[in-house]
Amino acid sequence: MESRNYTQFSDFLLLGFAEGEEWQPLIFGLFFFMYLITVLGNLLIILVTILDSHLHTPMYFFLSNLSFVDICFTSTTIPKMLVNIQTHSKVITYIDCITQIYFVILFACLDNFLLAVMAYDRFVAICYPLHYKVIMKPQLCGFLLLVCWVISALNSLLHSLMVLRLSFCRNTEVPHFFCELDQLVHLACSDTFLNNIVMNFVAGLLGGGPLIGILCSYAKIVSSIHKISSAQRKCKVFSTCASHISVVFLFYCTVLGVYLSSAMTQNLQSTSTVSVMYTVVAPMLNPFIYSLRNKDIKRALKTFFEKETRKDPIFLRLKSCCRLKDSNPQRKKL
Numbered sequence: 334m335e336s337r338n339y340t341q342f343s344d345f346l347l348l349g350f351a352e353g354e355e356w357q358p359l360i361f362g363l364f365f366f367m368y369l370i371t372v373l374g375n376l377l378i379i380l381v382t383i384l385d386s387h388l389h390t391p392m393y394f395f396l397s398n399l400s401f402v403d404i405c406f407t408s409t410t411i412p413k414m415l416v417n418i419q420t421h422s423k424v425i426t427y428i429d430c431i432t433q434i435y436f437v438i439l440f441a442c443l444d445n446f447l448l449a450v451m452a453y454d455r456f457v458a459i460c461y462p463l464h465y466k467v468i469m470k471p472q473l474c475g476f477l478l479l480v481c482w483v484i485s486a487l488n489s490l491l492h493s494l495m496v497l498r499l500s501f502c503r504n505t506e507v508p509h510f511f512c513e514l515d516q517l518v519h520l521a522c523s524d525t526f527l528n529n530i531v532m533n534f535v536a537g538l539l540g541g542g543p544l545i546g547i548l549c550s551y552a553k554i555v556s557s558i559h560k561i562s563s564a565q566r567k568c569k570v571f572s573t574c575a576s577h578i579s580v581v582f583l584f585y586c587t588v589l590g591v592y593l594s595s596a597m598t599q600n601l602q603s604t605s606t607v608s609v610m611y612t613v614v615a616p617m618l619n620p621f622i623y624s625l626r627n628k629d630i631k632r633a634l635k636t637f638f639e640k641e642t643r644k645d646p647i648f649l650r651l652k653s654c655c656r657l658k659d660s661n662p663q664r665k666k667l
Contacts, residue, residue: 374620
């Protein structure tokens with residue numbers, strides 16, 4: 334009972350990546366740069382999908398929400414790590430750690446569900462193109478998004494409450510750059526059997542369920558594409574879901590890589606390094622994947638930057654100066 338009371342006032346130490354002080358400025362600069370790229374890239378996707386009326390479709394509605402979730406996901410972990418490096422402190426309070434666990438699980442789960450919903454959207458668009466607008470109505474899109482948020486919030490609340498029942502020993506060191514659920518459960522002094530049962534069951538249900546839905550959707554999509562006789566039309570249809578396939582592959586491969594490596598190795602420090610792939614690298618690369626492989630996004634970005642360039646007073650001043658120089662008669666004589 335004494336150890337349980339102590340958890341109300343205990344602090345955790347986030348060990349991060351490197352023990353040596355000489356590595357800290359490099360780590361700070363690298364993660365600050367990746368965080369900046371992630372936020373700016375995803376904000377640009379959100380802004381373009383809002384401003385361009387051609388992108389007011391279910392596919393880009395879910396894409397803008399995925400970008401928002403990716404910003405929130407990285408913002409849950411990276412700023413705290415950067416502050417700790419800057420202040421030369423590794424401490425995170427018990428309450429902050431539980432809060433971080435809640436939001437990490439929330440946004441990771443949302444990522445998972447949104448990718449499944451986007452796969453369903455592509456399935457309807459390719460397999461039932463004539464009924465697409467009837468099926469994917471704004472009401473259905475809003476309902477699917479609400480379901481994703483509700484299930485994710487309840488799931489993260491469940492895991493947070495399960496952690497609250499645990500008691501921890503003194504000087505608890507987390508070999509990670511954020512409070513990760515599995516590692517925190519392993520550090521508990523009390524019985525964690527129920528926590529492990531709940532974690533494995535929920536991971537199989539909420540992790541495997543959307544993945545099976547994605548695989549089934551693309552199995553139907555591939556079957557529909559094979560029925561198309563024209564090779565050019567096949568490529569055109571497949572290109573509409575190429576970006577989504579790339580993001581799904583990146584997300585699930587990095588997540589599976591982290592948990593397979595944690596199961597196969599006892600080095601928790603190396604597991605934290607691998608987890609950077611799905612917590613930082615994947616959200617950072619998503620905007621690039623969609624902007625580089627998607628013609629609609631590229632066109633919208635080009636239109637957006639052209640409009641901003643016309644509005645720029647510096648650009649207008651330079652343009653007017655060039656016109657004055659060209660109209661100068663003395664210059665023409667020379």
